[in-house]
Amino acid sequence: MIRSLGVLREVLRGRRIPLWVEVVENRKDVPQRVVQLAREWGAKRIYANMEYEVDEARRDVRMLEEGMKRGVGVEVVHDTCVVPPGRCVTKATGKMFAVYSPWYKAYLQALSQDPALLTLRPPPAANPESTLTTRAALFTSALPSLPPGKTLTAEETLTLHELYPAGSQAAAAQLASFLTQKGRQYAADRNTPSISGTSGLSPHFSAGTLSARTAVFHARAANSGKLSGGQSGLDMWISEVAWRDFYRHVLAAFPHVCMHKPFKPSFASILWLAPSSPLHSTRFSAWKAGRTGFPLVDAAMRQLAKEKFMPNRLRMVVASFLCKDLHIDWRLGEQYFAEQLVDGDFASNNGGWGFASSAGVDPQPYFRVFNPTAQGLTWDADGAYVRTWVEELRDYRGDVWKITEQERRCYGYPREIVEHAVQRRVAIEMYKRGIERGKGVV
CATH class of the missing domain: 3.40.50.620 (HUPs)
Structure with missing residues (x-):
């Protein structure tokens, strides 16, 4: 920024x-x-x-x-959203949708009925040459240094500067490249982390160097003038950009989600693993360090540590793992992501963690628990992404999803920190009891 x-x-x-x-x-x-x-x-x-x-x-x-x-x-x-909050509401009650699909239909309808919502503004005209002298003092402010706790090493600076070019011109160039090259394959490629099928524009959305309005305007043009019903990849990408508006609309309609509270009040009664427990410290540290013994989780967390970024599919996987395999409060994961992500955005981060933990708006059901190994087999079958980020397995030529305990020891890769099948059952019971306790909470 x-x-x-x-x-x-x-x-x-x-x-x-x-x-x-x-x-x-x-x-x-x-x-x-x-x-x-x-x-x-x-x-x-x-x-x-x-x-x-x-x-x-x-x-x-x-x-x-x-x-x-x-x-x-x-x-x-109102300008950070394409459609202002309050415009996409239920016909019956006039209230904000709590589910994305009907909200998105209302969003598309709003854009159809009010095309001015996608009008781009021209850049400001230049001031007279004399401004440089008559208002000279206004041109003297210095850029701030990095705030305490956010300083970077020389290596981190080089890496992040190369990965994330700054400024709106860089954002515009990246958007144009995506729409003409990878955009049409977005629906098919976006969940495969080894091929980087996403636009990579979320850091620009977060920093304010690219607006959702600009992105949707140009995506519509590339999609034969359509917001939906065009190329499947561009249709999907426009829908994904709209999720950013959706989560901001949620903030506006349900401000309690900004107050360290779950969207669903009953979920506040779930008893997570106690932070004072040694097991909590061990599990949380292993998750942050990418040392859980689950290859897909570890690869994603190590990418986050190095690049301050993680593909969206993997954000869901590691979030589900933290809450439903390790039984750690989702808000600690939300906070850690907010501290690490180069595209950190409160609304989207909160919404994503709410979805994965089942405590948020439009969530996955609490009894749906991502199996990190099955997710790996689906989206990284050959282990290419895992080998990129898990150094211990880089030279391992076997199936990373079937690696044995002996092979783990040989390659210096940790054993699985928990047994997924067991922790899944524990999590479902934990959720059931918590929701029952929370009934009637408002």
């Missing part, structure tokens, strides 16, 4: 438009500082894109109040 701000600053400077970047240490001081800057610069009005997380929404309300006190207008607009 910081690198992208640097790119944006130079692009805007070419148009004699200043970009002011400033760090405000305390969240509560942001509204006052923004209004103060507006007054210093002689600005009469502040415009901002609405964010739907509770803390951000409260910040914007305080900024509105601060502006009213100090004579500065504040207008917060």
